[in-house]
Amino acid sequence: MSEAATLEPRAPASGRPSAFRLLVRNRLAALGLGTLTLIVALVLLAPLLPLPDPDATAPANRLLRPGAAGHPLGTDHLGRDLLSRLLWGARVSIAVGLSATIIAALVGSLIGLVAGYAGGRIDNALMRGIDLVMAFPYILLALAIVAVLGPGLLNALYAIAIVNIPFFARNIRGVTLGFARREFVDAARLSGARPSTILFGEIMPNVLPTIVITMTTTLGWMILETAGLSFLGLGAQPPQADLGSMLGEGRKLLFTAPHVSIIPGLMIFALVMSVNLVGDGIRDFLDPRLKSGALVAPGPATAVMRAPPGEAAAGGALLAVEGLRTEFHVGPRVHKAVGGVDFRIASGERLGLVGESGSGKSVTALSLMRLVPTPPGVIVAGRVLFDGEDTLALRRRALRRLRGGRVAYVFQDPLTTLHPLFTVGDQIVEALRAHRPVSRREAEATAIDLLEKVQIPAARNRLAAYPHELSGGMRQRVCIAMALANDPDLIIADEPTTALDVTVQAQVLDLMRRLAAEQGSAVLFITHDFGVVSELCDRVAVMYAGRIVEIGPTGEVLKAPAHPYTAKLIDCVPILGDPGRRLEAIDGLPPPVDRLPEGCHFADRCPYAEARCRAGDIALERVGEGRAARCVKPLWSES
C-alpha cells in the first residue's frame, strides 16, 4: 500500500486519461458554446444595435479598410457597412441553416421511425429510396435540385434539407429498430394501442436523443452548404444577402480589397466551428464509450512503477517470480489483480497455475513478458527473473528479443489471437524472421516443418490458408506451431484448450505434452481445470484473489491438499466413470480485487475459518518437502 502511495505522483500514464480527455473536450465544448452564444446574441440584437442600414449604399465611402471611422470592419464595393451586413447576413445564414435542419430532421425522422417500426416491405422500399438518394454525391444533388427549382434562397434551403434527409432517416431507423422489439412496445401493442400511438407515444421519446445528436452534428454542414450555394450565386439573390453571397460578391474584389470576402468567411468559419464543438461536446456526453474511457490503446509493454527491488534471491531456476504485483488503475479505483506472487520454474519443468476466473492467473502470465495492457495495467512491485535477468527492468529491445524467442505464448481463443487478414504461413514466417536472419523461402520451409510437427494435414497447402478457413483445433495447432518456432525455453500457455471442443482439447493437450518433452521446453500452464493439470504438470500452484495459496508437486497436492480452497477446487472436478461422486460447488464468490479483506482472502468462504484467519497477512509457508500453503492451519502438513 505504502509503495503504491509513494508512486502515485509518478503515474500520469496509468491514471485517468479518459477523465483528462473529457475535461479537455468539455473545455473545447464550452469555448464553442461561448462563441456560439455571443454570435447568436449579436445577431438577435442586430435590429437594436446602433448599426447603419446594411443596404444603404454610399459610393463615396466604397472599399474602406477595416478600422475606418464609423465602419469598424470597413465597407464593400457599394460603400455598405460590412459589420452591419455581416450581422444581418449571419442572421439569414443561421435562420436558413436552422430551418433546413428542422425540415430534414422532421422528414428524415418520420421516414426512419416508420421504416424501423413497420419493418418488412415498407422498410425495404423506404431504405432503397434513401440508398438511391445517397448514391448521389452530396453537393451535386443539392445543385441538381436547385437547377430544377431555380436559384434562390428558399430553394437552396429546400435542396440542403432534402440532401440531408437520408442521414436522419438512417440514424433514426437504426435506433427505432432496436426499440420496436422491446417489451414496453410489445406491451403497448398487446393492450391494443394504435401503431401511430405506439410510434409517437412510446418509441419517439426514446429516439429523441438520437434526433438531437444528429441535428447538432448536421447543423454545421447545413450552414456551410447553404453558404456554399449562395457563394455560387444559386442561393440568396441581391439585394438579399447571407454570409455566402457576401463572400461570393467579395470574391470579385479579391485582389484589390480582400477584406470584403475574408471577413464573411471568417464569420462562417467561427459559426460552423462553434456549432461543431458544441455538437461534439453533446455527443461525447451522451456516448458512454468515451465516458468510461474504454477507447484507449495499450502501449507495447506494461508500465513498471515499482520501488527499487532489493537483492535477488539465489539463482538456478529458469524463471523466478518474486513478489509480483500487477494492478489496474481505472479512474479512482485500484484493482489488485496480482497481489504478490512468488514461484519458480526449473528448465524443462511444467508448472500448472490453477484458479477460478478472476483469480489473477492470466494477468500473472501476461505480466511475465509485460503484455498486460497499459493503461490501465501497471506492475507496481516485484521481479521476474528469466535466466537471471529481470524482465521488468529490460529495455524494449531486449524484451522484444525474449518475447517469441526464448519465451513464447499460446493464448486462449485462437480465433481472436490470430490476425484475420494474414495467412497462417505469413504469421508463422513472421514469428521466425523476427528472431532469425533467414530468407523468406527458408522460413517457409521451416513453417511447413512446424505445421507438420503439430500434426496439421497437408501442411504445405495450409500455409496459404486464412485463420477463418480453419477449424478451432487447427487454429490452436497453428498457434502452438508459432510458439514453437524459435525453440523457446519457456512456453506460457494461457488456457489454450478452454475455447475448444472436449475431444479436440485432449488432442491439443497431448500434443503440447509431447512437443514440450521433445524440445525440453519448460511450460507454465494456466487453467481452471485440475483434471488438465494432473495430466500435464509436474507441479501445481493454486491462485485465489491474486495470490498463490498453495504450491507443490501435482500428485501430492491432488492426494492431500493443504489449503481448504485447493481441497474445494479438487472436489469440483468430475471423475469419469464415477457418477456417484457429489460435485461440490464452492459457496459464495471471490472478493472483489479492488476491496480485498484483511488476512486470508478465502476466509469468508472457508468452512474452517476462525478469528486469526482475518487478523493479518498470512505468509506462504512450507508444509512439506517442496510444498507450501498460505493457511494458518493447513489440512495437511509434514509434521
Added chain:
Amino acid sequence: MWGYIGKRLLATIPILIGLSIIVFSMMALIPGDPATAILGAYATPENVARLNQQLGLDRSLPEQYLTWAGNLLQGDMGRSYALNRPVSDEVSERFGATLILAGAALVLCSVFGLLAGVVAAVRQFGWTDRIVTFVVLIGISMPSFWLGLLMIVLFAVQLRWLPASGMYAVYGGGGLADLLRHLAMPAVTLAVVATGVIARLTRTAMLEILRQDYIRTARAKGLPERRVIYRHAFKAALVTVIPVIGIQAGFVLGGAVYIETVFQWPGIGRMLVNAISTRDLLLVQGGVLVVAASYVFFNLLADVAQTLLDPRLRT
C-alpha cells in the same frame, strides 16, 4: 475473387438505372414548356405542337425515358443550346479536368488522413494527438471556398509562388509541370475536409484495433513495434477506413463545384454552375449523370479494395 467483382459490378446496374430515372424525372418535373421556351412567346400553337412532336414530348413519360436512356447508352445526351454543341462532347471534355482535380485530392486526403490518424492514435493523449485532433476540427469547419480564397491571397498574390487560376498557363503553358503548378492549390483545398474526416476515423479505428487480441499476439511474437502498428494494426484499420474513403469521393466530387469556381478550373462543376444560371438543362442533366455515375464507380472501387484486403469478405 473475380466472381465477387463480377457480382458487385452487376449490382451497380440497378443503381445506375435508379440514378438515371431520378435525373430524368427531375428534368421532366421542371415547370414550363420546353418548346415554348425554345421558340419564344410569339410562337404559333401549330409550331409548338410540331416541335413537341419532334422532341418526343407528346409521348408518355415512360416512353420518353426509354428513348432518352437508349440515346444515353449510345453516348447521345442531347444538344446544349447555350453552347450549341453536343452535351456529351462538352461533358467528356470537362469531366477529364474534374477527374484530375478530384483524383489528386483523393490521393492527398487518403495519404495525409491515414497518416495523421495513425500517428494520433499511437501517440494517444500526447501533443501530436492533440494537435492533430485540433487541426482536424478546424479543417472540417472551414468553408473550402473561403480557404481557397485565402490560399490565393497568400500564395498567388502575396508570395507569387503559384498561379491563381486555370489549369494551364495561357501563354506557353502545357506539360505536366505546368499542370502540377496549377493543380497544387485547388487539390489541397479540396482535400482538406476529407483529410479531416479520414484522420478522425482512422484514429478511432486504430485505437479500437490496438486493443485486439491479435495485436497482443503480434507483440508476444517479439515483432518490432513499428511492424505491429504499420502492418498488423494498420491493415486491419484500412478495412474499416476504405469504405469511408469511397464516401469521401462523393464529397470531393461535389466539393469540386466550389473549388473549380474559386480557381477557375475548367471542370464539370463550374460547367454545372454556369449551366444552372443559363437554364441549360440538358447540360445539367448530362453533367449530374456523369458525376453521379463516377461516384458509383469510386464506391465500387472501394468495395473491391476492401475485399482484396479482407479475405473474410470474399465468399
